[in-house]
Amino acid sequence: MSAGTEAFARLAPLPADALLALIALCRADLRTEKIDVGVGVYRDEAGATTVLRAVKAAEDRLVAEQSSKAYLGAEGDQRFIELLAPIVFGDGTNQPPRFGLQTPGGTGALRLGAELLARTAPGARVWIGTPTWPNHAPIFAEAGLTPAFHPYYDATSGGIAFNAMLEALHAAMPGDAVLLHGCSHNPTGTELSIDEWRAVAAVCTGRGLLPFVDLAYQGLGTGLEEDVAGTRLLLDSVPDALVAYSCDKNFAVYRERVGALWIQTRNPARVAIARDNLLALARSLWSMPPDHGAATVRIVLDDPDLADMWRVELATMRQRLNSVRTALAVAHPGLAGIAAQRGLFSLLPITSQAVTTLREAHGIYMADNARINVAGLNAANLARFTDALTPFLDGDQFRNRFSASSPGR
Numbered sequence: 518m519s520a521g522t523e524a525f526a527r528l529a530p531l532p533a534d535a536l537l538a539l540i541a542l543c544r545a546d547l548r549t550e551k552i553d554v555g556v557g558v559y560r561d562e563a564g565a566t567t568v569l570r571a572v573k574a575a576e577d578r579l580v581a582e583q584s585s586k587a588y589l590g591a592e593g594d595q596r597f598i599e600l601l602a603p604i605v606f607g608d609g610t611n612q613p614p615r616f617g618l619q620t621p622g623g624t625g626a627l628r629l630g631a632e633l634l635a636r637t638a639p640g641a642r643v644w645i646g647t648p649t650w651p652n653h654a655p656i657f658a659e660a661g662l663t664p665a666f667h668p669y670y671d672a673t674s675g676g677i678a679f680n681a682m683l684e685a686l687h688a689a690m691p692g693d694a695v696l697l698h699g700c701s702h703n704p705t706g707t708e709l710s711i712d713e714w715r716a717v718a719a720v721c722t723g724r725g726l727l728p729f730v731d732l733a734y735q736g737l738g739t740g741l742e743e744d745v746a747g748t749r750l751l752l753d754s755v756p757d758a759l760v761a762y763s764c765d766k767n768f769a770v771y772r773e774r775v776g777a778l779w780i781q782t783r784n785p786a787r788v789a790i791a792r793d794n795l796l797a798l799a800r801s802l803w804s805m806p807p808d809h810g811a812a813t814v815r816i817v818l819d820d821p822d823l824a825d826m827w828r829v830e831l832a833t834m835r836q837r838l839n840s841v842r843t844a845l846a847v848a849h850p851g852l853a854g855i856a857a858q859r860g861l862f863s864l865l866p867i868t869s870q871a872v873t874t875l876r877e878a879h880g881i882y883m884a885d886n887a888r889i890n891v892a893g894l895n896a897a898n899l900a901r902f903t904d905a906l907t908p909f910l911d912g913d914q915f916r917n918r919f920s921a922s923s924p925g926r
């Protein structure tokens with residue numbers, strides 16, 4: 518760089534991140550009747566995102582009893598990983614060799630897994646079903662991998678475009694990776710059936726594809742066990758896999774950034790090498806993950822009473838989400854498919870123009886692709902929400918979409 522050259526002159530201006538911009542827009546709206554179905558955080562019936570009681574009790578204990586804040590190491594809190602593993606993978610004794618480490622949120626886990634992949638297969642393709650969480654493709658691209666897209670959701674039926682997905686995976690090349698949402702798909706709320714997981718596992722094994730499961734909502738769909746049944750079936754069938762996990766939603770510790778990454782490979786010698794590579798990569802990315810959130814989750818899971826309390830609170834969140842889904846499905850035939858979907862999100866069958874009108878005229882805030890966070894709805898605002906939505910659902914072009922006869926799940 519010669520004297521007088523501007524150091525950052527080649528940086529291009531960027532549009533704001535759409536979801537983060539939506540949070541700011543909603544915050545700035547002074548209408549008391551506004552409805553926030555935007556960013557994916559759980560809200561209770563009063564619209565609040567509270568700290569879980571089990572988490573609060575664990576935090577109190579942590580503050581009272583923690584005697585040192587000295588470094589733990591690049592792997593983070595190992596007891597946290599040890600306690601979380603059976604919740605994710607089950608208690609079975611015949612588990613394949615795995616290594617797991619704590620990461621800053623599910624995003625940190627995805628990025629770390631992507632960096633590992635880029636080391637072993639530079640530029641490898643990562644198949645991503647569309648639509649997906651807007652951060653998925655950038656995470657892989659920034660790590661030097663090549664995002665490739667296949668259909669996942671069929672907007673016409675409101676169900677999964679499974680044949681098109683499978684066809685794309687059959688055409689994938691050995692060594693490609695496949696990103697799979699473990700449960701409660703973001704943004705559609707649709708989930709693969711067990712038979713579909715089986716078929717995906719078969720194509721991964723047959724074509725030599727590496728599954729990379731993103732599990733960010735365990736327990737917020739159908740149940741803690743049910744939500745990982747497909748992932749477990751897959752992991753039982755494939756030799757190698759990566760699993761990115763987030764506790765941010767199911768423990769409601771969003772800003773604490775609590776996550777984990779596991780690598781599975783049938784070759785125990787390879788696990789040790791992967792471990793060394795993951796620790797070296799983590800060291801260069803963030804050196805050590807932040808401690809407080811993972812230590813809190815560890816205390817919850819290490820205490821049977823707190824763990825029970827957490828399971829009950831998680832069930833309460835899940836039941837509320839599913840009751841809002843039922844209420845939406847009852848409110849309008851065009852929303853019938855939402856009842857069978859799971860997790861925080863559903864994609865409404867409306868245009869982005871309708872999304873803008875709902876925001877400007879009614880103070881209803883949803884993502885531009887018409888994704889709603891169903892947790893933003895409650896007894897006080899649901900009728901107002903569906904009344905405002907109805908004219909857009911009744912338009913001719915959407916009449917048959919998302920109807921009760923569609924294969925939404």
Ligand code: LMR
Nearest residue numbers: 536555556557558650703
């Ligand atoms: C969402 O999809 O709304 C959340 O996962 C928040 C985020 O980081 O985008």
